[in-house]
Amino acid sequence: MKYDYLVVGSGLYGAIFAHEAKVHGKTVLVVDKRPNIAGNIYTENIEGINVHKYGAHIFHTNDKKVWKYITQFAEFNRFTNSPVANYKGELYSLPFNMYTFNKMWGVVTxxxxxxxxxxxxxxxxxxxxxxxxxxxxxxxxxxxxxxxxxxxxxxxxxxxxxxxxxxIKRLPVRLTFDNNYFNALYQGIPVGGYTKMIERLLEDIEVRLDTDYLEQKAELDALADKVVYTGPIDAYFDYKLGTLEYRSVRFENELLDKPNFQGNAAVNYTDRETPWTRIIEHKWFEFGKDENGNDLPKTIISREYSSEWKPGDEPYYPVNDEKNGALYAAYRKLADAEEKVIFGGRLGEYKYYDMDQVIAAVLEKCENVFGL
Ligand code: FAD
Structure with a gap:
C-alpha cells in the first residue's frame, strides 16, 4: 500500500496533520518511536489519576479558532492554573498579586x-x-x-x-486579588486526559508504535508520497552540522497512599535549598475525582528538577541563544531543500510552542496544503 502521507510523530502536530489529511481524502500512516501515542502531552491513567508523563500541561488560549477546533476532540474542564509558592514553609499566591502582597507585607489596599x-x-x-x-x-x-x-x-x-x-524583561504585578496565572480567554484540561484527545484525532488512522523512522527511513519513505516529520530536525540530518541544545527537566514520580499531598496542582519551591523546583500533584488537574466523579483515595506527585541536558536525553526546551539559533537556521536551509518533507512541531522547528500555538501552526500548514 502506498500512502499519500507518512506522518512521523503522533504528538499534537502529527495527530492533527494526520486527521486533516484523512478528512481531505488522503491516506495516512503515522509512526512513532515511543510505545504510546500523544508525544509530550501523553497522559497515563494510574490508580484513576491522569498523570502528565512529560510534565504538567495546562491548555490555555485566547485564539477562538484554536479553541473551536480542539474542543471537537475533547471536552475541557474548568481547571484554572493558580500556582502557589512555598518559600521555606511560607506560602504565597502566584502570579504576584494582592494576596501575595498582603501575605508579604500585611498591606491591604x-x-x-x-x-x-x-x-x-x-x-x-x-x-x-x-x-x-x-x-x-x-x-x-x-x-x-x-x-x-x-x-x-x-x-x-x-x-x-x-x-x-x-x-527577565518584565515581572507582571497585579494589583487585584487574582490568582489566575494564564488569564486566558479559554483554559482547561481535557476530561479523561490528553491521550484520549489524541486517540480521537487518530481514529481510523493506521498508527505504528515503537517505530523509529530514522532507523528505517528508506523502507518507510518508499511507502508514502510525502512525509511530515515532527522529530528533531538535527537528528533528521544525522547531526551533520552539529547538535542543537535543549534545557532539560527531570521528573521523580511518587504514588502516595493518601488523598491529598499539597492541595493544589502546582507548588513552586522558591528557596535555594530545596533541590526540586516544583511539585505537581496530578489529581488536582481534574479536581481529585475519577472519571465517574468519585473522590480518589490516593495521589501521585512529580518532583521536577532542572537538569543539564546531554545529547541522548529527552529534549524539552530549545535554547534561545545565538549559537543554537544559527545552527537551526543552517538546518532549516537543508530542510527547505527537502521537497518531499514537511518539518513541523516543537522539535521539527526547534521552537518552544505552547499547545495552542502548535495547533495554530499545523492548521495553517493544513490550510496551505489542503486548502481548508
Ligand atoms: P511532541 O509532542 O514532542 O511530538 C513529537 C513526536 O515525534 C513524539 O511522540 C516523538 O516520540 C516522535 N518522534 C520523534 N522522533 C521520531 C522518530 N525518529 N521516529 C518516530 N517518531 C519520532 N504547552 C501548553 O500549552 N501548556 C503547558 O502547560 C505546557 N507545558 C509544557 C511543559 C513542558 C515540560 C514542555 C517541554 C512543554 C510544555 N508545553 C505546554 C508545550 C507542549 O508540550 C507542546 O506544545 C507540544 O507537546 C508539541 O507537540 P509536537 O507534536 O510538536 O511535539
Whole structure:
C-alpha cells in the first residue's frame, strides 16, 4: 500500500496533520518511536489519576479558532492554573498579586502595595547590571529574595548575580486579588486526559508504535508520497552540522497512599535549598475525582528538577541563544531543500510552542496544503 502521507510523530502536530489529511481524502500512516501515542502531552491513567508523563500541561488560549477546533476532540474542564509558592514553609499566591502582597507585607489596599514596591525598587539606581538587580528594580528586594532568587538559580544552575539582566524583561504585578496565572480567554484540561484527545484525532488512522523512522527511513519513505516529520530536525540530518541544545527537566514520580499531598496542582519551591523546583500533584488537574466523579483515595506527585541536558536525553526546551539559533537556521536551509518533507512541531522547528500555538501552526500548514 502506498500512502499519500507518512506522518512521523503522533504528538499534537502529527495527530492533527494526520486527521486533516484523512478528512481531505488522503491516506495516512503515522509512526512513532515511543510505545504510546500523544508525544509530550501523553497522559497515563494510574490508580484513576491522569498523570502528565512529560510534565504538567495546562491548555490555555485566547485564539477562538484554536479553541473551536480542539474542543471537537475533547471536552475541557474548568481547571484554572493558580500556582502557589512555598518559600521555606511560607506560602504565597502566584502570579504576584494582592494576596501575595498582603501575605508579604500585611498591606491591604493597592495603594499600599504600590508604595511598598516603589520604595523597594528604588534600591537600584542606574542600569541593572545582572538579573538580581533587574528583578529588584522591577519588584523590589522582598519579592526577589523570597519568590524569584532561589527558583531562578535552580532553573539556570547559576547565581542570579552571574545571570544577564535581559533574561527577565518584565515581572507582571497585579494589583487585584487574582490568582489566575494564564488569564486566558479559554483554559482547561481535557476530561479523561490528553491521550484520549489524541486517540480521537487518530481514529481510523493506521498508527505504528515503537517505530523509529530514522532507523528505517528508506523502507518507510518508499511507502508514502510525502512525509511530515515532527522529530528533531538535527537528528533528521544525522547531526551533520552539529547538535542543537535543549534545557532539560527531570521528573521523580511518587504514588502516595493518601488523598491529598499539597492541595493544589502546582507548588513552586522558591528557596535555594530545596533541590526540586516544583511539585505537581496530578489529581488536582481534574479536581481529585475519577472519571465517574468519585473522590480518589490516593495521589501521585512529580518532583521536577532542572537538569543539564546531554545529547541522548529527552529534549524539552530549545535554547534561545545565538549559537543554537544559527545552527537551526543552517538546518532549516537543508530542510527547505527537502521537497518531499514537511518539518513541523516543537522539535521539527526547534521552537518552544505552547499547545495552542502548535495547533495554530499545523492548521495553517493544513490550510496551505489542503486548502481548508
Ligand atoms: P511532541 O509532542 O514532542 O511530538 C513529537 C513526536 O515525534 C513524539 O511522540 C516523538 O516520540 C516522535 N518522534 C520523534 N522522533 C521520531 C522518530 N525518529 N521516529 C518516530 N517518531 C519520532 N504547552 C501548553 O500549552 N501548556 C503547558 O502547560 C505546557 N507545558 C509544557 C511543559 C513542558 C515540560 C514542555 C517541554 C512543554 C510544555 N508545553 C505546554 C508545550 C507542549 O508540550 C507542546 O506544545 C507540544 O507537546 C508539541 O507537540 P509536537 O507534536 O510538536 O511535539
Amino acid at each position: 493597592p495603594e499600599e502595595a504600590v508604595a511598598k514596591i516603589e520604595e523597594q525598587r528604588s534600591e537600584i539606581t542606574g542600569e541593572p547590571k545582572n538579573l538580581e538587580e533587574q528583578a529588584i528594580s522591577l519588584v523590589g528586594r522582598d519579592i526577589y529574595e523570597k519568590l524569584i532568587k532561589g527558583y531562578t538559580e535552580k532553573q539556570w544552575g547559576r547565581d542570579c548575580k552571574e545571570l544577564p539582566a535581559f533574561i
